[in-house]
Amino acid sequence: MEQTVLEIRDVSKTYGTVSALRNVSLDVSAGEVVVIIGPSGSGKSTLCRCVNRLETIDSGAVLFRGAPVPEEGRALAAVRSQMSMVFQSFNLFGNKTVLENVTLAPRRVKKIPRVHAEEQARQLLARVGVAEHAHKLPSQLSGGQQQRVAIARALAMEPALMLFDEPTSALDPEMIEEVLQVMSELACSGVTMLVVTHEMGFARNLASRIVFMADGEVVEEAPPAQFFSNPATERARQFLSKVRTH
């Protein structure tokens, strides 16, 4: 039976007078790659941040593995460690080596002994193709390499869900592909992913489902083949006519 990892139920969120999310509902099952697309300002980042409570929600509920995401404290930290987030801006610790960046959370949160954490980290760094940079500081790496380290760091916690918020948007074109390749490999190996991206090739080829958002709402949800060839709404048709879909 399919196991639901994440349930977003009727979530609304306002910033002052701006309605960033309006009754958004969305499920992610184990092994699924759910891709959120939509114009800038449609609430995609807000939704990601509400999932791991970097933002509070005004109403609705977010359930992770069947239980509400705790509001604060150690319980929240424990859930967050199970839903690693990869941001546009890498967010690596600049004063720590690549290896330290990847081993930090497993050692501190999971209390994994250093040798084991380092062994696992080296395997993950090899998986994302940056093994030879383990001893360097993030600033000595390209943007694409840093983002792959960030992905390795997220994987090190063996999360039940990985959240990606436009992981390639800050990268030079020649580095986008190397990050997408790593994400594709994860998608194909069964990692459960919720991905916000403008990379339509990834969405088309790797998504289990496309969620199209506009103006704080989920406007349309469909398998990629259907969404890209025959979107149900005028809003999605307009959006697709403005973006490169290959």
Ligand code: ADP
């Ligand atoms: P997207 O990621 O789809 O571009 P966002 O979730 O960043 O959209 O933003 C949704 C809406 O919420 C936008 O109108 C944005 O200006 C507003 N917004 C997002 N974050 C904040 C904030 N911290 N304070 C005020 N308004 C915000």
Ligand code: MG
């Ligand atoms: Mg955003």
